[in-house]
Amino acid sequence: MPFHSSDLEAYLDESLPVQEMARIEKALRENEPNLARQLAAIHARRNAGVHSLGEIWRRHRLSCPTREQLGSYLLGAMAEDFARYIAFHVETVGCRYCQANLADLQLQQTEAEQAVQVRRKRYFQSSAGHLQAGGDANPG
Amino acid sequence: MPTPPNADALLIRRIREGDADAWTDLIGRFEGRLLAYIDRRVRNRTEAEDLVQETFIGFLTSLPNFDGARPLEGYLFSIAAHKLTDYLRREGRRPTLPLMSHKNSENDWEPAGNARPASSIARGDERRQMEEAALVTAICRQIDHCRRHGQWERLECVELLFLPGRTNQDVAAQLKISEQAVANYKFEFLAKLRTAVRSQDLPEEIFPELYREM
Numbered sequence: 001m002p003f004h005s006s007d008l009e010a011y012l013d014e015s016l017p018v019q020e021m022a023r024i025e026k027a028l029r030e031n032e033p034n035l036a037r038q039l040a041a042i043h044a045r046r047n048a049g050v051h052s053l054g055e056i057w058r059r060h061r062l063s064c065p066t067r068e069q070l071g072s073y074l075l076g077a078m079a080e081d082f083a084r085y086i087a088f089h090v091e092t093v094g095c096r097y098c099q100a101n102l103a104d105l106q107l108q109q110t111e112a113e114q115a116v117q118v119r120r121k122r123y124f125q126s127s128a129g130h131l132q133a134g135g136d137a138n139p140g
Numbered sequence: 141m142p143t144p145p146n147a148d149a150l151l152i153r154r155i156r157e158g159d160a161d162a163w164t165d166l167i168g169r170f171e172g173r174l175l176a177y178i179d180r181r182v183r184n185r186t187e188a189e190d191l192v193q194e195t196f197i198g199f200l201t202s203l204p205n206f207d208g209a210r211p212l213e214g215y216l217f218s219i220a221a222h223k224l225t226d227y228l229r230r231e232g233r234r235p236t237l238p239l240m241s242h243k244n245s246e247n248d249w250e251p252a253g254n255a256r257p258a259s260s261i262a263r264g265d266e267r268r269q270m271e272e273a274a275l276v277t278a279i280c281r282q283i284d285h286c287r288r289h290g291q292w293e294r295l296e297c298v299e300l301l302f303l304p305g306r307t308n309q310d311v312a313a314q315l316k317i318s319e320q321a322v323a324n325y326k327f328e329f330l331a332k333l334r335t336a337v338r339s340q341d342l343p344e345e346i347f348p349e350l351y352r353e354m
Contacts, residue, residue, distance in 0.1 A: 006305025014221035018181050028235040039237055049268050051275060053302045053333075053349050060276050061214060063283050063299055085292050092296075092314065093303050097217055100177035107172065116172075119189060123167045124160075126193050130200035132158045 003027070006054040008039055015058055017094030061097060063089060070101050148212040156203065167196060170213065174220050181224060191227055195220045271342050278336035282329060293317065297325040302349075 003024060010016035011024045027035050045052070057063070065073070065086050072078040073086045090098050154162030174195055179188035198219045199206075206215060228234035286295035293315060300311045301322070308326065312319040334350050344351055 004305035006303065010304075014181075014225055021181065025234055028237075036237060043237075049346065051268075051272060051347050053275070053279075053347075054305055056272055056275050057279060057299075057302055059214070061211075062276065062279050063295070063303075081290060081292055082287075085295065088296050089299070093299055096177060096180070097173075097213075099180065100173045100217075103176035103180070104172035107176070119175075120164070120167050120171060122189075123171055123193055123196050124164055127167075127196045127200055128160060128163060130197055131155070131160065131163055 003035065003038065005038065005042060006052070008042055009052060009055050010058060012039065012042060013055075013058065015096050017096065020094070061095075064095060064098050065089065067101050067105070070098060071105055074102065074105055149208055152203075152206070152208055152212065155200075163200075166212075170216050171196075173213075174216060177217060178220055178224055182227070187227070191220065191223045194223045198223065271346060274336060274340045274342060275333065275347065278333050281336075282332060294325050297322055298329045301326055301329075 007016055007020060008024070011021060014021070016024070024035075069078065069082075069086070073083055076083070078086075086098075089095055090102060151162055151166055155166060171192055174192045175188055178191045178195075179185060182188045182191065195216065199216060202219070225234060229236055282298070283295060286292070296315055297311055297317070300306045300314060301308075306314070308319050308322045312322045315322075330350055333347075337344070337347055337350060
């Protein structure tokens with residue numbers, strides 16, 4: 001099946017559904033005709049400043065539900081038609097960002113608090129040294 | 141996914157001032173979703189946690205250049221995407237693409253017909269952002285309209301057409317509606333976007349999809 005340019009744009013931005021990402025990578029490794037050329041054309045278009053609807057829609061996440069709405073969706077506490085739309089957006093469209101938020105919200109209900117704290121402490125300790133440097137410049 | 145901009149702006153201001161508690165808050169708020177995003181692709185929890193760590197470091201080092209008007213979550217996801225891409229290249233899973241465009245590929249996206257090639261239009265980042273913002277506003281208006289009026293089929297239709305870029309035929313099959321209905325939704329959606337673009341005197345050639353034959 002050929003690749004649509006919208007899929008390839010999402011591939012370049014690491015926002016395509018995981019299984020589709022793998023399909024494109026496999027095709028690239030197998031030197032599928034025209035694929036590298038299609039990707040190069042997208043680069044060229046971007047460099048020229050020509051806009052793509054899908055790219056803008058994805059970048060600004062224009063139809064993504066809020067995290068609060070995703071939480072309500074998980075709890076089954078929202079209108080049926082909106083819940084159906086969220087399922088469509090997450091499963092059919094395959095929004096990676098909403099999938100990640102949903103997975104996180106689901107895990108929060110089951111993951112041991114201690115494991116979370118250990119992880120967060122590690123992130124803090126490894127990054128806090130950069131905190132002041134970030135605070136010095138461009139306070140606006 | 142919109143988040144309250146004021147809350148994010150306040151958090152960023154505190155982090156810029158070197159507030160460790162604010163940094164802890166940011167990590168607590170975002171690490172789970174970043175980990176889920178990366179882990180789904182990497183399929184290795186330890187490696188995924190390392191990449192989240194790199195994402196947070198990357199965020200702090202890029203903070204002086206962070207545009208406060210940009211959604212914080214989107215910015216963090218974009219850093220995570222870069223870290224993920226680098227990792228997958230190192231692992232040999234994501235083939236490296238040539239930096240230079242393929243011969244002749246520069247013209248592949250050029251609009252057909254008499255439209256002026258967009259590559260001939262010199263414009264700065266500010267101008268591009270303004271064009272993008274105009275389209276964002278126009279798309280948002282239509283999404284909001286669909287949601288407020290319960291037009292879910294219409295919304296799902298245009299989302300499938302422009303996000304995964306499905307054909308009319310595929311969308312019709314997916315939504316179990318006629319191809320004519322898909323074409324009608326598409327026509328109305330693009331017509332409204334064209335009106336929005338014209339009302340702001342933006343050049344047609346920078347939005348080729350809006351003027352492509354359906």
